Amino acid sequence: MRVALASAIIAAMVAGCALFGSQPNAGSQPVRWTKSQQPIEPEALRPSDRPARNDLIVLLPKPNGKIGGVVVRTEGGKELLLDQAYAGAHIDGPGEMQPVTYDAEQARSEFSSVVAALPGRPATFLLYFLEGKDELTPDSEREFERVFAEIAARPYPEIQVIGHTDAVGNAQFNDQLSRQRAQRVRDDLVQRGIAADRVEVSSRGKREPLVPTAEGVSEPKNRRVEINVR
Amino acid sequence: MTKVSTFQRDILVFGVLLLAAAWMCTHAFAGDAGRIKVSKGDVQIERNGKLMAAPVGAVVEVEDTVKTGSDGSVGITFHDNSLLSAGPNSELVIERFVFDSTTHQGEFDTRLKKGTLAVVSGKIVKQSPEAMRIKTPAAIMGVRGTEFIVKVDEPAAN
Numbered sequence: 001m002r003v004a005l006a007s008a009i010i011a012a013m014v015a016g017c018a019l020f021g022s023q024p025n026a027g028s029q030p031v032r033w034t035k036s037q038q039p040i041e042p043e044a045l046r047p048s049d050r051p052a053r054n055d056l057i058v059l060l061p062k063p064n065g066k067i068g069g070v071v072v073r074t075e076g077g078k079e080l081l082l083d084q085a086y087a088g089a090h091i092d093g094p095g096e097m098q099p100v101t102y103d104a105e106q107a108r109s110e111f112s113s114v115v116a117a118l119p120g121r122p123a124t125f126l127l128y129f130l131e132g133k134d135e136l137t138p139d140s141e142r143e144f145e146r147v148f149a150e151i152a153a154r155p156y157p158e159i160q161v162i163g164h165t166d167a168v169g170n171a172q173f174n175d176q177l178s179r180q181r182a183q184r185v186r187d188d189l190v191q192r193g194i195a196a197d198r199v200e201v202s203s204r205g206k207r208e209p210l211v212p213t214a215e216g217v218s219e220p221k222n223r224r225v226e227i228n229v230r
Numbered sequence: 231m232t233k234v235s236t237f238q239r240d241i242l243v244f245g246v247l248l249l250a251a252a253w254m255c256t257h258a259f260a261g262d263a264g265r266i267k268v269s270k271g272d273v274q275i276e277r278n279g280k281l282m283a284a285p286v287g288a289v290v291e292v293e294d295t296v297k298t299g300s301d302g303s304v305g306i307t308f309h310d311n312s313l314l315s316a317g318p319n320s321e322l323v324i325e326r327f328v329f330d331s332t333t334h335q336g337e338f339d340t341r342l343k344k345g346t347l348a349v350v351s352g353k354i355v356k357q358s359p360e361a362m363r364i365k366t367p368a369a370i371m372g373v374r375g376t377e378f379i380v381k382v383d384e385p386a387a388n
Contacts, residue, residue, distance in 0.1 A: 054383040056244055059376060060348075068351075068359060068375025074368060082378070091368045111379045114317030114346040117303035119267035121350070122311040155267050158307075180346040230307050 051094045057101045058111070059165050061085035063121075071096065120154055122230035126210075127185065129223040132168070134180040137220075144185075148192055151229050159194065161185050163203035166222035167213050171205060177205035185225045263327035264290045264308035268315065272299025296322045298345065302383055312352030312362065320345020325365075329354055339360040347380045349373065 057072050059082045076095035086107060088100040096196065108115075125147045127140040135185030136144060151157045163182030165174040182201045190196045209222040265292075266273075266288045273284045276295040284296065290306050298304055298320045305315040310329045316322050321343040329336035336354035342364060351373045354363045360372035366382045 052384070054381075054385050055366060055368055056379070056381040056383070057369070057371060058379045060378055062377050068355070069374075070374060070376055070378050071360065071368050071372040073372070083376075089369075094368060097369070107379070111317070111346060111348070111381075113303050114315055114320075114348045114379065117268045117270065117305040117315035117317065118350060119305040119307045119313050119315070119350050121313070122307070122352075156265060158265065230311060 015091050016036075053091050053096075054087060056100075057082065057091075058088040059085060060107070060115075071211040076216055119154070120230075122228065123150060125150075125227040125229070127225045127227065128220060129181055129225070131166075131218055131220075131223060132177070134177070134184045144149065144188065147227055147229070148189065148194075151189065151194060152192075154229065157194070157198060159189065159199045160226075161189075161199060161201050162226040162228075163201075164208060164210070164222060164224050164226070165206045166217065166219040167206050167209065168218050168227040169206075175203065175205040178205045181225050261291055263292050263294075263324055264287050264306045264312075264314075266290060266304060267307050268298040268303070268305030270303045271301035271318075273297070273302045273304045281374070290324060292324055294324050296320075296324070308338070308352060310334070310338070310352040310354045312338060312354065313348075314377065315348045316342075317346035317348075320347065322347060333357070336361060339365065341365040342380055342382050343367070343383070344382050346382075348376045348377070349380070351375050354387050 023078035057070065059070060060069065061067075067085065068085055069081055072080045072082065072089045074091060074095050074097050078095055078097050080089045080097060080099055086102040086104055088102045089097055089099045090100045113190070125143065125149070127143055128137045129135060129140070130137060151159060161182045163185075165178045165181075169177070182203045186199045186201050189199055206222070209219065210224065211219050211221045213219050213222070266284050269284055269286050269288075272280070273312045274297045275288065275290065276297060277282045277291065281297075281359055284304065290296065290308075296304055296306070296316060298316055300318050300319055303315065304318050305313065307313055308327065308329075309331070314322070322345070323341040323343065325341055326337055326339040329338075334353045334357035336357070338354050338361065340363075347364065349364060351362055355373050355375050359374040362373040364371040364373065364380060366380060367384070371380070
């Protein structure tokens with residue numbers, strides 16, 4: 001009976017999600033065109049010397065890392081993969097798409113206002129601790145100043161602080177130590193003027209070592225706090 | 231208690247749970263998607279038919295339309311670290327944003343009705359390429375992990 005009830009509960013949750021969870025605009029189905037998405041004016045209402053559209057998609061060079069690209073699909077099943085810096089797609093009518101190569105200089109000037117409005121890239125920092133303590137290493141004391149400056153320079157900064165330990169000691173000890181380390185960094189940030197409600201604190205004990213080691217091994221790189229700033 | 235009443239009770243419990251699950255699914259994600267980090271000139275958010283100011287720090291929710299005037303530009307950081315910015319005379323609808331911060335699974339749909347948009351993809355795309363889609367009146371873009379610009383221009387309509 002208990003088993004039956006439990007499975008009924010699970011079935012109810014799943015069915016409920018399936019029934020009501022999807023939204024009309026949900027992208028869970030393959031993307032398809034519908035006529036309503038494509039308001040086309042009658043030809044007669046348009047000045048004939050102008051194209052119906054002058055849409056453009058241009059890939060930018062990524063500051064670091066590889067370019068995965070973007071796939072552009074139009075009505076009528078046309079598809080273009082942009083995977084090179086300044087590769088572009090020009091659309092001048094429904095289903096009318098041509099590949100274009102944009103000039104870097106032209107892109108910079110034409111799109112300067114929208115690119116300038118991009119928020120700062122989210123950043124991650126690591127601070128290291130003395131063994132068994134919630135005190136930063138001297139190097140990380142200096143790094144903390146840099147992190148603080150970075151946070152203070154951002155508009156409406158949001159910060160995640162995640163504490164970690166190495167594999168010396170039992171789980172309970174390390175849970176406690178990682179929490180103390182994260183809390184310590186948070187307190188230092190708040191004391192320096194960062195609003196307390198913008199700093200989210202969590203701790204992982206010895207569960208997520210940066211350098212995997214055997215149980216009981218002292219590893220300076222694992223005694224750390226990760227700070228995500230955006 | 232007879233067998234029938236037990237059965238009826240189970241049906242009732244099932245029904246209540248079904249409704250609860252439905253409510254959770256429709257409401258859990260229909261909210262906070264990101265935050266405005268850059269706001270210059272005329273920038274407004276249209277939410278439930280009402281226009282409101284969109285200063286730095288304002289929350290952007292699913293189903294919001296972000297609008298900029300002729301001197302406006304806006305930059306938004308989303309919870310999966312995706313970044314979007316819009317230039318002057320733009321209209322951007324946040325149609326869908328779902329993100330699991332543990333698995334990094336998610337879905338992100340936005341629609342640029344007019345203007346210019348810059349896109350920097352985040353954790354959703356890193357986990358599942360093309361789970362982020364940008365729609366325009368004439369195309370749909372599946373994002374595989376990159377930075378790009380979209381311009382929607384209808385000279386005939388201007």
